[in-house]
Amino acid sequence: MSEPPVSVADSLRDRARAALGSRNLILVGLMGAGKSSVGRLVAHQLGIPFIDSDIEIERVSRMTITELFAAYGEEEFRALEARVMKRLLKGGPRVVSTGGGAFINARTRRHIKKGGLSVWLKADLDVLWDRVNKRDTRPLLKTENPKQTLENLMNARYPVYAEADLTVLSRDVRKEVMADEVLRAVVEAQKESAVS
Numbered sequence: 174m175s176e177p178p179v180s181v182a183d184s185l186r187d188r189a190r191a192a193l194g195s196r197n198l199i200l201v202g203l204m205g206a207g208k209s210s211v212g213r214l215v216a217h218q219l220g221i222p223f224i225d226s227d228i229e230i231e232r233v234s235r236m237t238i239t240e241l242f243a244a245y246g247e248e249e250f251r252a253l254e255a256r257v258m259k260r261l262l263k264g265g266p267r268v269v270s271t272g273g274g275a276f277i278n279a280r281t282r283r284h285i286k287k288g289g290l291s292v293w294l295k296a297d298l299d300v301l302w303d304r305v306n307k308r309d310t311r312p313l314l315k316t317e318n319p320k321q322t323l324e325n326l327m328n329a330r331y332p333v334y335a336e337a338d339l340t341v342l343s344r345d346v347r348k349e350v351m352a353d354e355v356l357r358a359v360v361e362a363q364k365e366s367a368v369s
């Protein structure tokens with residue numbers, strides 16, 4: 174009996190899963206890039222666990238990110254984030270969506286670089302602004318001109334995000350399309366490393 178035909182979606186998923194192996198897939202990028210929502214879909218496609226570092230931080234501290242910033246300040250938050258990230262990346266494979274500033278912190282960046290394959294979801298200012306201005310859960314944007322603050326963060330952070338292993342452009346397309354693009358980038362990276 175002949176095998177049933179493999180759909181394009183199945184084969185992309187299977188190839189990405191094989192390319193990832195036992196490594197973690199870690200999504201980095203600015204607030205609103207889609208790390209949490211796209212990461213969840215990618216994990217579902219790959220059939221591996223999904224963890225969002227912001228949610229994990231809130232779970233272990235039993236405080237919201239906003240409360241943590243207010244009570245302890247950004248520096249303490251970064252120290253906690255680094256500890257949580259180190260622990261999350263010990264096991265694998267998982268899809269780990271990080272908080273927007275995680276990869277910017279040198280200690281956390283080291284854990285991420287050691288802990289798996291990193292993907293920068295890169296978006297332009299208008300896409301990000303459109304997404305983040307709908308909610309006020311991001312303490313760093315509680316400024317007089319949050320759009321300008323977001324632009325300043327882009328200018329300061331984009332050279333650092335560029336150190337991620339892979340870059341995927343986060344555009345105004347459905348999250349499912351973005352998830353497929355992440356899977357495709359993982360497959361392509363594997364092909365390139367096999368050639369070189």
Ligand SMILES: Nc1ncnc2c1ncn2[C@@H]1O[C@H](COP(=O)(O)OP(=O)(O)OP(=O)(O)O)[C@@H](O)[C@H]1O
Pocket residue numbers: 202203204205206207208209210211227270271272273304305311344345346347348351
């Ligand atoms: N491709 C997309 N198309 C439409 N909306 C999207 C897309 N990606 C994300 N969004 C929406 O944008 C908002 C921000 O996305 P998300 O929370 O995934 O970003 P994030 O990168 O995790 O941000 P943060 O660093 O603040 O956690 C959400 O409301 C989400 O539903």
Ligand SMILES: O=C(O)C1=C[C@@H](O)[C@@H](O)[C@H](O)C1
Pocket residue numbers: 203204227238271272273274275310311312313
């Ligand atoms: O960009 C940042 O520095 C942050 C992004 C969010 O995901 C949270 O981790 C927190 O609001 C800080």
Ligand SMILES: [Mg+2]
Pocket residue numbers: 208209210225227270271272
């Ligand atoms: Mg998120």
